[in-house]
Amino acid sequence: MDVKTVCLGMLTDGPASGYDMKKCFESSFGHFFPAGYGSIYPALATLARNGMVEFEEVPQEGKPDRKVYTITEKGRKELMQGLSNPQPTHRVRSEFLAMMCFAHLMTEEQVNLVIDNKLLEIENFLKLFEKPLCNQCSSMPNGARFVAGFGQFVASSLKGYIEENREMLTSSGAEKVKVAVGQ
Amino acid sequence: MDVKTVCLGMLTDGPASGYDMKKCFESSFGHFFPAGYGSIYPALATLARNGMVEFEEVPQEGKPDRKVYTITEKGRKELMQGLSNPQPTHRVRSEFLAMMCFAHLMTEEQVNLVIDNKLLEIENFLKLFEKPLCNQCSSMPNGARFVAGFGQFVASSLKGYIEENREMLTSSGAEKVKVAVGQ
């Protein structure tokens, strides 16, 4: 299950260009499966070379040609193959958590800044769900609703955990008391 | 903040070999910052080349020599530099969620198998916290306790969300009803 498979999946919704797909990654997929041009374009090139997709070059005025990709029958089979893995991964790579492991090497100001920024980031993410948006909330496939709900739920859990435990990372009560008692 | 920085951080706890660090990644760091030999050994080689670490080759009986790395003063400065980024990332890459977006292209059996496996995986992960382990729970730096608690909290949140919403992904009541009414 790499970027190629996700691109094939996106194309089951209708033809699209690499640029369209990038926007789709940015707005939704990218929150749990990031991809940039550097992986999308090579993926599409490989898929085309292997007959999984076909493309039509659509000329435009004043803009580069659009390459509009369509999934083929072979591509659909490949997609089903990709969806047949019974143990898909779910990986986190967090500079944030790695950094917090070394909080004792940082100043209190540094730690607080990092945490405040992270909370802001999470709050901004949660705002995406408040809007009357979900352009097609009702028309959204169940899978997409499950995943969106997942993201919202995890984000608000995170926020709660960080808020309730952040003092663990800074001059914790315990340590301050010890110092006071020691003197 | 790449593997090099995390290696430097690990070395502030005392000298270690690449193999030791791999075990450390496997047992703890890897849950939120994965790294394999393919990134650890090149990272250590680069760090040594740039004077961030020094190493001593310790011969052993019947086993390959251990290369025991120690952080240098220059390495400590580099680490502080790495810890000074006020906006560390926290990224998820989830084949699981991507797959669930395409649940409507899968059979109900496939979806159920994937979800059952994922729940088992989460339960196994949660078992790591039940043990009287945390070899040094009390001696653990606060940062590590914060991060461990974070992992435990997120995992149990995930479990709850999946259990409560999984029926959204399979032949949902709603759709079954619609079919029945339509006939």
Add this chain to the structure above:
DNA sequence: CTTTTATATATCAAACTGATAGTATGCATC
């Protein structure tokens, strides 16, 4: 009038992933 944003393509160095390889001991399974 200049900078930014949007539309569209594409590439590249550096980093990372997952697998493989080599070498030696011990331990269990057949």
Add this chain to the structure above:
DNA sequence: GATGCATACTATCAGTTTGATATATAAAAG
């Protein structure tokens, strides 16, 4: 008694991904 597997240690490699950059034009923002 042999075969395979786990542990201990190093290391590399092909394929992917990341993040930045390049190219080109037009419209909107400042």
